[in-house]
Amino acid sequence: MQSDLSSKLHVGIIMDGNGRWATRRGLSRLRGHEAGVEAIRRVVEAAPSQGIGTLTLYAFSSDNWRRPKVEVTALMGLLRFYLANEVQALVRNGVRLTVIGRRDRLPNGIAAAIARAEAETADGDALHLRIAIDYSARDAILNAATQVAGFDKLTRETFSELVTGEQNLRDVDLIIRTSGEKRLSDFLLWEGAYAELHFTDRMWPEFDMDDLAEALASFHRRERRFGGLQPVALEDVPSL
Ligand code: IPE
Ligand code: IPE
Ligand code: MG
Numbered sequence: 001m002q003s004d005l006s007s008k009l010h011v012g013i014i015m016d017g018n019g020r021w022a023t024r025r026g027l028s029r030l031r032g033h034e035a036g037v038e039a040i041r042r043v044v045e046a047a048p049s050q051g052i053g054t055l056t057l058y059a060f061s062s063d064n065w066r067r068p069k070v071e072v073t074a075l076m077g078l079l080r081f082y083l084a085n086e087v088q089a090l091v092r093n094g095v096r097l098t099v100i101g102r103r104d105r106l107p108n109g110i111a112a113a114i115a116r117a118e119a120e121t122a123d124g125d126a127l128h129l130r131i132a133i134d135y136s137a138r139d140a141i142l143n144a145a146t147q148v149a150g151f152d153k154l155t156r157e158t159f160s161e162l163v164t165g166e167q168n169l170r171d172v173d174l175i176i177r178t179s180g181e182k183r184l185s186d187f188l189l190w191e192g193a194y195a196e197l198h199f200t201d202r203m204w205p206e207f208d209m210d211d212l213a214e215a216l217a218s219f220h221r222r223e224r225r226f227g228g229l230q231p232v233a234l235e236d237v238p239s240l
Contacts, residue, residue, distance in 0.1 A: 004053070008051055008170075009050075010052075010055075010174075013043070013176045014176070017032075017178050017204045018036040018205055021206065030071070042209060044095060046212055047129075050212055053170070055128070056188065059079070061134075061187075076107050087116075087120050093124075097117050099118065099131050099133055102134040114133075143162075160191075164190070171239060173234075175192055175196070175197050179202075182197075198219065
């Protein structure tokens, strides 16, 4: 099951622009985040048909705690709602959900809801959905570094497991960022070492299947070389 998915693409998405999408329409930022959840549903449903085996979505960064309390509370409420209402659909669609990032700072009950959702979806073999919450790539690397004492010979594979919390996680093939911003904002710095980058002006709440297909089409036109001189075919992409 794992190995099947890891032979398919790993796509990461920085889901940006919820707030601007809403304020441009005279709506509250919260309405933008709500519309963003709809976009998540669309993309999760469309991903397997686009050759995606692993989808990592950036939902809340560790730096997002800097936002006004009312917005953070609303985002946590949406997360609670998603976990309570989405699991059945994920199971039905064969989606395995895991959450990456810190859990110890989340409001009461959310860590338990995450653990339940992960357990209930554990058998999904159509898509591995990873949602990044209270996530910082630098913290993930730092955290791995604090665990390496005692390793005789540390390999990239071993360190990678510590960073990602997964065995055999495929490196990220493609990182998409919506809303016109062109930066990584502390997302998948280790796993994305050779990721192709796709930036689109589309705001996240309006991102749809066609946008995903366009991002994938642009990805498939790229020539990836991994430091060599020849283009490397997808099935030959080196790991680590
Ligand atoms: C992305 O949209 C969602 C989160 C970061 C939680 P934003 O809320 O960053 O929207 P903009 O960038 O302010 O438009
Ligand atoms: C990145 O978006 C984080 C998420 C999409 C969850 P931000 O809106 O927080 O990033 P910056 O502040 O513009 O870099
Ligand atoms: Mg933003």
